[in-house]
Amino acid sequence: MIDFQSAERQRFEEPASEIGLEPLCAMINNNLRCYDLAMELSTSTIEALPQSYAEQVNFEDTCKGFLEVAKEAVHQTVSVIFEDPGVQELLVKLYHKDWLEGQVTEYLVATFGDYFTDVKMYIEERSFRRFVEACLEETVVVYVDHLLIQKNYIKEETIERMRLDEEVLMDFFREYITVSKVENRVRILSDLRDLASAESPDSFTLVYTNILEHQPNCPPEVVEKIVGLREGIPRKDAKEVVQECKDIYEHSLVDGNPSKTGFVFSKVKCLSASKVSLWRKLT
Incomplete structure (x- = not known):
């Protein structure tokens, strides 16, 4: 999941106008969907583990990462307009x-x-x-x-x-x-x-x-x-x-x-x- 987020962030190094409106919108949707799935995985994993192990599992940062990528994609979408x-x-x-x-x-x-x-x-x-x-x-x-x-x-x-x-x-x-x-x-x-x-x-x-x-x-x-x-x-x-x-x-x-x-x-x-x-x- 972290590798996926890293690859997504790398795309932001390109000018927003070169990435394009549709791909940026797809990034917003994909990362929000990934966030939802990661939260579901987090919940089911923690519930399945003994408490002593569950306390050592941290999905929070990874889940937040998807939201951060989606947020940046929103701002990049705005940039497409202002770079027009x-x-x-x-x-x-x-x-x-x-x-x-x-x-x-x-x-x-x-x-x-x-x-x-x-x-x-x-x-x-x-x-x-x-x-x-x-x-x-x-x-x-x-x-x-x-x-x-x-x-x-x-x-x-x-x-x-x-x-x-x-x-x-x-x-x-x-x-x-x-x-x-x-x-x-x-x-x-x-x-x-x-x-x-x-x-x-x-x-x-x-x-x-x-x-x-x-x-x-x-x-x-x-x-x-x-x-x-x-x-x-x-x-x-x-x-x-x-x-x-x-x-x-x-x-x-x-x-x-x-x-x-x-x-x-x-x-x-x-x-x-x-x-x-x-x-x-x-x-």
């Missing part, structure tokens, strides 16, 4: 002219819909829901990443388009998973929109404090970047906001670390790749 050249063409337009004109998010969810129809035919319902959740999470991560790397100043039309994006994503994903699950994941987009439209230093710090409640590992660099995209904020106010948010973040840490890791900021590429802090530019 058509999807990538849309994503590079985020926060630019076409996006402002409503020619990105609406088209993106239409593409998702086509993929979802295919995937739903290949995998069972419980796996499909996990797949949809993973797709939504990746969408949010990509949107946050592009917001933070784009260079255009945030204007009223930017804020309005961000709000419309949230509606489009909510309307689409709620067709597949519960509204509460969609809201929990889209919430950070709404919070960042509030941050991007904050009108005073107190507003910035209040919104950032709210973000840390559900995304405790949101670094103050996020505020730095968004402040840097705002026109008309005096340098003195900008420095004050950034410093206050740094203090808030420091005070929120538990033993020097965030209390938990949210699904967004550990995956936002520009934060891990960024070497130059806007803080230096402001000082």
